[in-house]
Amino acid sequence: MAHGPAKGLSRWLFTTNHKDIGTMYLWFSFLMFFLGGLFALVIRAELFQPGLQIVEPAFFNQMTTLHGLIMVFGAVMPAFVGLANWMLPMMIGAPDMALPRMNNWSFWILPFAFAALVSTLFMEGGAPDFGWTFYAPLSTTYAPPSVTLFIFSVHIMGASSIMGAINIIATILNMRAPGMTLMKMPLFVWTWLITAYLLIAVMPVLAGVVTMMLMDIHFGTSFFDAAGGGDPVLFQHIFWFFGHPEVYIMILPAFGIVSAIIPTFARKPLFGYSSMVYATASIAFLSFIVWAHHMFTVGMPLAGELIFMYATMLIAVPTGVKVFNWVTTMWRGAMTFETPMLFSIAFVILFTIGGFSGLMLAIAPADFQYHDTYFVVAHFHYVLVPGAIFSITAAVYYWLPKWCGRMYDEAMGRVHFWIAFIGLNVTFFPMHFSGLAGMPRRIPDYNPLWADWNMISSVGAFLFGAAQVLFLYIVIRTIIGGKKASDEVWEASHGLEWTVASPAPYHTFSTPPEVK
Amino acid sequence: MRFPLRTPIALCVLLFFVLSASISYASEWRLNMTEGVTAVSQEVFSLHMLIFWICCGIGVVVFGVMFVSMFLHRKSRGAVAANFHESTALEFVWTIIPLLILVGMAYPATTTLMKIYDTEDAEVDVLITGYQWKWKYDFPEQGVSFFSNMSTPKEQILGGAEKGEHYLLEVDEPLLIPVDKKVRFLVTAADVIHSWWVPDLAVKRDAIPGYINQAWTKVQEPGVFRGQCAELCGKDHGFMPIEVHAVSQDEFDQWIAAKQARAQEIAEAAKQTLSFDELYTQGEAIYANQCATCHQPNGEGVAGVFPAIAGSPIALGALDEHLSRVVKGLGAMPAFGEQLTPVELAAVVTFQRNAFGNNMGDIVQPIDIVNYKQGQ
Numbered sequence: 001m002a003h004g005p006a007k008g009l010s011r012w013l014f015t016t017n018h019k020d021i022g023t024m025y026l027w028f029s030f031l032m033f034f035l036g037g038l039f040a041l042v043i044r045a046e047l048f049q050p051g052l053q054i055v056e057p058a059f060f061n062q063m064t065t066l067h068g069l070i071m072v073f074g075a076v077m078p079a080f081v082g083l084a085n086w087m088l089p090m091m092i093g094a095p096d097m098a099l100p101r102m103n104n105w106s107f108w109i110l111p112f113a114f115a116a117l118v119s120t121l122f123m124e125g126g127a128p129d130f131g132w133t134f135y136a137p138l139s140t141t142y143a144p145p146s147v148t149l150f151i152f153s154v155h156i157m158g159a160s161s162i163m164g165a166i167n168i169i170a171t172i173l174n175m176r177a178p179g180m181t182l183m184k185m186p187l188f189v190w191t192w193l194i195t196a197y198l199l200i201a202v203m204p205v206l207a208g209v210v211t212m213m214l215m216d217i218h219f220g221t222s223f224f225d226a227a228g229g230g231d232p233v234l235f236q237h238i239f240w241f242f243g244h245p246e247v248y249i250m251i252l253p254a255f256g257i258v259s260a261i262i263p264t265f266a267r268k269p270l271f272g273y274s275s276m277v278y279a280t281a282s283i284a285f286l287s288f289i290v291w292a293h294h295m296f297t298v299g300m301p302l303a304g305e306l307i308f309m310y311a312t313m314l315i316a317v318p319t320g321v322k323v324f325n326w327v328t329t330m331w332r333g334a335m336t337f338e339t340p341m342l343f344s345i346a347f348v349i350l351f352t353i354g355g356f357s358g359l360m361l362a363i364a365p366a367d368f369q370y371h372d373t374y375f376v377v378a379h380f381h382y383v384l385v386p387g388a389i390f391s392i393t394a395a396v397y398y399w400l401p402k403w404c405g406r407m408y409d410e411a412m413g414r415v416h417f418w419i420a421f422i423g424l425n426v427t428f429f430p431m432h433f434s435g436l437a438g439m440p441r442r443i444p445d446y447n448p449l450w451a452d453w454n455m456i457s458s459v460g461a462f463l464f465g466a467a468q469v470l471f472l473y474i475v476i477r478t479i480i481g482g483k484k485a486s487d488e489v490w491e492a493s494h495g496l497e498w499t500v501a502s503p504a505p506y507h508t509f510s511t512p513p514e515v516k
Numbered sequence: 517m518r519f520p521l522r523t524p525i526a527l528c529v530l531l532f533f534v535l536s537a538s539i540s541y542a543s544e545w546r547l548n549m550t551e552g553v554t555a556v557s558q559e560v561f562s563l564h565m566l567i568f569w570i571c572c573g574i575g576v577v578v579f580g581v582m583f584v585s586m587f588l589h590r591k592s593r594g595a596v597a598a599n600f601h602e603s604t605a606l607e608f609v610w611t612i613i614p615l616l617i618l619v620g621m622a623y624p625a626t627t628t629l630m631k632i633y634d635t636e637d638a639e640v641d642v643l644i645t646g647y648q649w650k651w652k653y654d655f656p657e658q659g660v661s662f663f664s665n666m667s668t669p670k671e672q673i674l675g676g677a678e679k680g681e682h683y684l685l686e687v688d689e690p691l692l693i694p695v696d697k698k699v700r701f702l703v704t705a706a707d708v709i710h711s712w713w714v715p716d717l718a719v720k721r722d723a724i725p726g727y728i729n730q731a732w733t734k735v736q737e738p739g740v741f742r743g744q745c746a747e748l749c750g751k752d753h754g755f756m757p758i759e760v761h762a763v764s765q766d767e768f769d770q771w772i773a774a775k776q777a778r779a780q781e782i783a784e785a786a787k788q789t790l791s792f793d794e795l796y797t798q799g800e801a802i803y804a805n806q807c808a809t810c811h812q813p814n815g816e817g818v819a820g821v822f823p824a825i826a827g828s829p830i831a832l833g834a835l836d837e838h839l840s841r842v843v844k845g846l847g848a849m850p851a852f853g854e855q856l857t858p859v860e861l862a863a864v865v866t867f868q869r870n871a872f873g874n875n876m877g878d879i880v881q882p883i884d885i886v887n888y889k890q891g892q
Contacts, residue, residue, distance in 0.1 A: 328606070335595070373746070
């Protein structure tokens, strides 16, 4: 039974091994993270001071669009799928994913999707320039020709996500070791199970909306063209029916990661396990009925505004439950602050700050002032960077020793954390101020009124970028020269993944473990 | 190695509180939302501050407990982990308390929202239309209509000249509204979605093709209020500011009268016959203002997006086709029929047919434009 991987390139091309595929997902997402980050730095360099210095407004719009698309679909989502591939089978005591060939396919179409997307930069008329939300008719009648390729690549990304989600659900529901009941599953498994259902529910909606765009652009329909009897606001409703669950897709697995890490370093079981599960499910349910809070200014009737405002405010309740549970898990623990714990604690604090600004944005009358300003940019970067990115970083530090059998350098990990933490806050905290002071988002130039905050943000952004280069160095150095890690890795590690050797053998749990 | 944790943590906590506290000094530092100049904008501001302080309160409690725990319950201090992991009572409490806070918050938010939505009984109506990348204002009752373009010179943007105080927030033709009157804004768009936002009035309404959205304001004191388009609308989204002047009823009436007289002049001017040189020179200036951002100053366009004027089959083809494209637009090309006067349209079409090596030799007179538009 025990045979190793194939040799050379074919190992990676034809692999059906969940660990190999997980590794490829993670490296791919790392690459996309740097590319999306590079685009962000172009934006921040242009905004360093008022006036147009570095790029043209048209190119600036291409940068904001590609930055958003690549970070969402290329960096965050594949990273979570990569973590799921690596960890889910090991956490539930399964030998592999349920559908290994589809697993290979769902990864390997991704590089083509993103190659197509990035290649639009070199097309006549340039890359998509209508923002990652691609509102019609700017993205249809008024779009550059590259929009067609953009639609194609979104279709491929969607197919990849749906296949990944099906695989995850099939694995979790069918392949748990004997005794691993649903309510014994680690929270990372739970949050991914719920995330996978969200993906299956909303990715087809995204595919639908881009297909309607394609029809409008090439086949003479008028779904979103008012001149033909269509409705530009319909686009936004469909987009956000996908888009709001989508932002939860990018945060629920993060909840799972943090719920694994905090108990380990507090040396105390997770507080309120079952309430965590129910809270996750509630958040997922609510995510389907709040979409129009992204559209408070489109002129919905009063009743519509109120319903979406109340539903949105409700999300604070289950989210609050989660935060309180994490804090109570830490309470009266015996904490140590290794790098994964540092990133997880920063996650709890900064994600909560992002939650606060989210609550503020939910108040519709106030949202008339916040909407489409840098306050919103600050809000969603506070939930996505310390939320998704920090949790992924924490997960890498936490499980890397299990993956490669070697320990990272703790001092360097902490240096990485502090540079990233300071860089992040210096970048995004001032955006609250520039936004409240009236700076709209997605503009390449601005009144000197907001110059100070923008300069600070730009400095922070380059600091944050530097921290990620250090991260890459730490990861590579760990893999090629880190100290040997023990099988448990962490003093208080808990769960099936820590019962296998470090590095995890190519095949694990060929015979299912018994869970008591 | 034990990494010195306490100092950076303390620094961050300090930073957070200094930053949060500094928000309350907002008006001088431009950190905070404007209180604005209307009753509604002040209500919105109070809502914003209320929810902000609620968040700060929750933050102090939650982060406070966290920091105490991080300080006391660390292994290096000899802490031994407890083993509790469940409490239905606690879960219940921290579900109910936030719920009550939210209900308390929802009440004032609802009443303010109802006021914002009450657009009845307006005394003045303004129709606002978003164009790429300018605003058009109509007073339907007074028969006044005009475009408002950004007036910041290119040199300031490209760094050749010092930036003025109202850099990117100034226009050639501001919108005037009378003080102490309920002014209703009817907001729509001619091409893509824009959003008309003036922070001091707390009015932000999306301008959407095919929709007429409503908003209103009642300004107490005269003043100048500036804003910007808030919805990404293409290349020059950052360059379509809004300038609203609230003035006395007298001043407003005079301004309306002047606008009406100007409209009369334009109608008269459309009857005159101009020489080729007059048309060409005027056309050149209009081209630079209106066409060059897309079709480029040299008429070469941008490959794949904006067609060239030089050698264009439209500019070198039948006049009717050319007029149709300019007056009615097509796809990404805006309809200039309402944006330019007949004289201006005649001038710019004459210019395009005779510049950049296009040697059609035609002359288009203002009356041709009037006739063309009537024929449609």
